Amino acid sequence: MPHFFTNKKLIILLGGIIILVALIGFSLRDRNLSWPEQFVKDTAGFAQIIFAKPAHLASDFVENVRDLQQTYKENKVLKERLDEYAQIKVKADRLEKENEELKAIIKKDKDLATFKSYHASVIARNPDRWDESLIIDKGEVQGIQKNMAVITAEGMIGKVKSVGKITSTVQLLSTVDRTNRIHVAIQLPGDHDVYGLIEGFDVKTQRLIVQQIPSEEKIKKGMEVTTSGLANVFPKGLYIGKIEKVEPDQYGLTQTAYIKPAANFYNIENVIVVEGEMAAMGEKVEEK
Template structure:
């Protein structure tokens, strides 16, 4: 009996192998259409794959989008940083270019200040409430700065030293509304006219040059410079140009409105100049006595 079952099993195995080989051979043949079992199996497999792949693709796509979003955030952050760095760099370049221009102008200006002793300084403070009156510079007594020294930019006069400390000085601008703030000036027209800079029109941002003769012919655009007669300001420092002329309240003199040559609103690099007195040589008395002998 056991031998019978063994032979039966062997027979079934052989039949199964034959059927399997036949099916494989049948399936490998080139056919235009599949059988309905093959179609059923294929459609079922495709449906199951589709059912599984859609959520898988969705989840994978979500993670990819999340990764892309994170990468975009990092890139955006890096770009913003570069833009900020570029803005700071542009501001620095602009500041350096401006400083270079101003310093170059100051160096060129020294050629015309041969009779003066210029000391370069930087504006370090300015009170908003007294913007048109006072500035503070970073040079003081330790640098040889003294009261009443003239202060200029590369373009022209801006004021004088009002007070000093060892390492800083307060400068009174020409636009300060102080009755004692007067500058002896010359109007360089067809005829040289003397007057004084005293007063400032805040609305028009113009200096007032008073004391001009009532019959003097003054033209627009004529230069106004320091006369050097006040004992404070050296001679021929540019102050500004005439904008218009009006008679004073009594009609005895004229007042010229002068546009400052220097920019009194935006001040950074300045020069403090000391007037150099020309030395006068006196004859030696001993030589005279010897000649008399």
């Protein structure tokens, strides 16, 4: 016999291929399946179901993990942008507030046209003496002098306590120091004014204490209080606040008034330093 037919393995392989091709062709015919074929088909379908479902679950799990990672990245980016937006908003609000404050100061400056005034910014404030003083960025070089009045757009906040070359210390009206005495005028209806003296600050009620008011004067809540100009230190008419309460002293000879300040002593950024009456008179004498 030829050598070809003696190779049994090759013969078996060829026979298997022929049978496989025949089965494939047979299965593709449009006919009813026999029970062995149906059994094989159902078994294959069941196996497909068993293995396909976990595969789909695993695929869905991986996809969900990817979605979570993508969501985390997007949330991180959004959070950073929100933080940036918050910072920008805070900055914008601060600039808007400062702009409004400067506009009000410019308007106030026009009302003080008869006096020389200096715009200044607060550059330092001691937390331990927050109610007592602050430091501004104007000093002797810019023309600031001791005892000049210091105001904001809302009203008077204090006076210059000491002067350096390029900075000055402002003593606030809210200090409890009784040496911070300021002559004031209480505006009664008509042309009649009543005079008193600021001699302290009530920390508990946040009210200025005005004493030495004559007992016969009819002082009422809501009356406005300004600088009197009597001591020739501060210009007359600088607004301080309104009367909140009036009570007689322990001897009944005078009255004490508690004034609600018009200015905010705690949130001060820009101020106006106003030249006093004596300094203005001195300059006029020098001009002559």
